[in-house]
Amino acid sequence: MNEASYLAEGGTLRQWLTTTDHKKIGILYLFSVTFFFLVGGAAAALVRTELLFPDAYLVTSEGYNRLFTLHGIIMVWFFLIPSIPNTIGNFVIPLMIGAPDLAFPRLNLASWYIFLGGGCFTLWAVISGGIDTGWTFYTPFSTRFSESRVLLALIGIVFAGFSSVLTGLNFIVTTHRLRAPGMTWSRLPLFVWSHYATSVILVLATPVLTLGLVLVGIERVSGIGIFDPKLGGDPLLFEHIFWFYSHPAVYIMVLPAMGVVSEIITCFARRRIFGYTFVALSSLAIAGIGFLVWGHHMFVSGQSLYAGLAFSLLSYLVAIPSAIKVFNWSLTLYKGEIYLSGPMLYVLSFIGLFTIGGLTGLFLAALAVDVHVHDTYFVVAHFHYIMVGGTVTAYFGALHFWWPKITGRLYPDRFAKWAALAIFVGFNMTFFPQFLMGYQGHPRRYHLYPPEFQTLHVVSTLGAAVLAIGYFLPMSYLLWSFFRGPRSGPNPWGASGLEWKTTSPPPTHNFHEQPRVTWEAYTYDR
C-alpha cells in the first residue's frame, strides 16, 4: 500500500465511523449491503429449498409468506437500490469527475447512518416475528388483516428512503458543481450520466413512497379507512401511490448497472462507445418516461380501460431508450479488440440477461397477455432477469472492475471468469423454468403447488445452488486479494477514465494535483 493512500490514513474504527471521505463511506456501504445481500439471499435459499416438494416440509405457509416478504424487502430496499450507487458510485463518481469529494460529505455520512437505522428497524421486524404482506404492502391486507410486524418494517423502509433522497441530492449537486476544469457534460463518463438520471428518480419518487407507507401506518394504527374499501377508502389509491414509486425504483436499480456496462465494455473492447450522446440521453429518457408507466402493474386491478391503454403504450415507449443502449453496446463491440476478462464476462452476461428481461417486459406491457400471466411466475422471472441477471451481475462486474482502484490489489482473473460463468449458468437455470411455469399459469407467492410443476421447481432450486456458488466465489477470492493479492498499478486495465489517472488506492483527496481534462470520454480508438 502506498503511503499517501486513503486506506493508510485514519485506520481506527472511530475514524472509519466518523469519516467524511466518500471512498471510506463507499466501503462502509459495501459492508452493509453485503450483509443485507446475505440475509436476503438466505431467505431466498429457504424459499427455493421449500419449493423442492409440492407439499409443505420445511416451513408452514405462514413462515413461507414471511420468508418471501423478507427476501423482497431486504433485497429491494437494502441491497438493490443502494448496491451500485452507494458503494461503487460513492467511491468512483468524485474520482471520475476529478473532484476531491462529494458536494456534501457530511450529508453522505449521515445518509449511511440513516440507512443503517432503517436496516435495524427492518431487522427488528424480522427477528420479532417477520412480515407477511409481500414487499408490496397491498392494502387492506397490510392495514387490517396482517398480524405481523408491518409497522416496524414500514419505519425501516421510510428511513432507507430518506437515505436514498440524501444520496441522490448529493450526486446531483456533485455532478453539476464539482466537475474538474475541462470535464464538460459531453465528456462526462456514462457511469456519471446514468447516476445522474438515477438520482433524479431517487429525489423525486422516494417521497411519494414515504407518503404511501406513512398512510398505511396511519390506517393500521387508527383504523380509519384511507385505503380500506370497507371503511370508505380507496385501495386503488394505494396501488397508484406505491407503483408511482416502485416502478421508477426498477430504474433506480438498473440505470446504475447500465452505467457500469458502458464503462467496462468500452475498456475491454478498446473502442469509444458507439453513439455517446444517445447512450447518455437515453438514461434521462428512461428516468423521465419511467415516471409515466406505473399503471402497468394495475391492468387487472380495475383501473379504467383507457388508463390501461395509455399505460400500455407508455410502457412500450420506455423500451426504446433501453433498446438504444443495448444496440449501442453491441455496436461498440463491433470491430473492437475484445479482451474477455472477468469484468467483461459479467458485462456480456448482463447484456444477454437484460435483453431477455426487457423483452419479456414487453409481453407484460401488452394488455391481453398480461391478463394471462399477471401475478404468475412469469412476472417473477421477468423482474429477476432485470434485477438479478441485470443489476446484481453488473454490480459484481463493477466490483471486479474497480477492485484494483478501491484496494490497490489484483485478484486472479481466472477465478473471476469461473464465477461469472457460474452466475450466468446458475441464474438461467433458476429463472428460465419460472417463465415456463408462469406461462402455464403457476401463481407467484404460493406455498403449495400441483405436483406436475415439481420438475421445473427442482431445476430452479438446483440452479439457485449453482448461483449461490457463483456469488460465494468472488467473496472468497476478493477477500484473499485484499490481504494477499499482488499490488496493482494506477491503471491495470489501460482504461481511459479520470479515476485511473490517480494512484491505486487513491490518496485521501483523490488527486495529487488538480486534474484538467483535455480529452473526450473513452479515447480508446487509435
Place this chain on the structure above:
Amino acid sequence: MIGDKKRTESAETYRRRRWTAHLGLWVFLGSEAMLFGSLALGFIGLRMLYPEPFAVASAHLKTALGTLNTAILLTSSLTMALAVHAARGTRRVGAPLFLFGTAALGVLFLTIKGYEYYQEYHDHLVPWWSARDPALSPPVQLFFVCYFFLTGAHALHLLLGIIIVLMVCSIDTFSALRIPTVTVECVGLYWHFVDIVWIFLFPLLYLYGGPSQ
C-alpha cells in the same frame, strides 16, 4: 453549514460555494414538493370520490382562523425576504432582527393552529379518537384524516423552520461572527417553500364548498 469566510477565500470560490449550497437546497425542495404534491393529489382523488361528505366536513373547519393564519404566514414571508435582503447588503444588522420576527410569526401561526386543533378535539372531530362524534360518516372521517395529516406535515415543517431560523439567529448573538449570507438565503428558500405549501393547503381544505352544480 456553508458560511462566509470572505477574508480567507477568493470571490470565485465563494461564488462557487454559494451556488452549490443553493442547488442542494433546490433539489431538496424538489423532493419535498413531490411529497406534498402527491399528498394533495391523493386528497383531491378522495374528494372526487366523496364530493358531498367532504364539503360537509370542510364546513366544520374554522375558516376565520385559517384566513388569519394565512395572513400571518404571508407576513412572515415578507420578514424573511427582508432578512435575506439585509443579509445581502452592507448593513447587515437588520438580518437577525428580521429573522427573529419571522420565527415569532411562525410561532404565532403554530399557536393558532394548535388552538384550532384543540377546538376540533373539543368538537369530537378527531377521527381516531374513540370519543369521536358518532354522527361522522366514514367519508367525513376520511376528510379529517387528510386534514390532520396534511396540516400536521406542514406544521412539522414549519416547526423545523422555526428551529433552524432561531439557530441561525444565535450565530449572531452568541459568537462574534456575522450570519453568513448563504445561510440566510438557504433558510429563506426553505421558509418560502413551507409558505407556498400552505397557500395550496388553505383553499384545498378550508374553502371547498362542494361539487359545482
